[in-house]
Amino acid sequence: MKNIVAGHVAVTATEFVELALGTPLDLWLGVGGESDMERTARLDAARDILTDYPELPDDVSRVAAEAIEAFAPELFNVIPLARPAGRRRPRGGKAVAA
Numbered sequence: 001m002k003n004i005v006a007g008h009v010a011v012t013a014t015e016f017v018e019l020a021l022g023t024p025l026d027l028w029l030g031v032g033g034e035s036d037m038e039r040t041a042r043l044d045a046a047r048d049i050l051t052d053y054p055e056l057p058d059d060v061s062r063v064a065a066e067a068i069e070a071f072a073p074e075l076f077n078v079i080p081l082a083r084p085a086g087r088r089r090p091r092g093g094k095a096v097a098a
Helices: 011-020 025-028 034-054 058-071
Strands: 003-005 007-009
Touching: 011 025, 011 034, 011 058, 025 034
Parallel strands: none
Antiparallel strands: 003 007
16 A cells, blocks of 8 residues: 655655655654754754644644554543542642542
């Protein structure tokens, strides 16, 4: 199965994400051994992109959710855990009766 994004074939998962988002992952995650000057430049570039494209965080969340849904849907199968009522304590320190 080929992963095609915007007319380009993504060979690896990293290429797929970079093509889907339009930016390299290293811009956001950094690279090992980068200097303080390189880090400052990378963060400045990231800030500029977020200024020009404020919807990017929402788009990243959407792409991540779609990828999870397509390749690991069991991760969305969550159940809420009940919290024992007797363990809650108000700021005064005394337990709340259930």
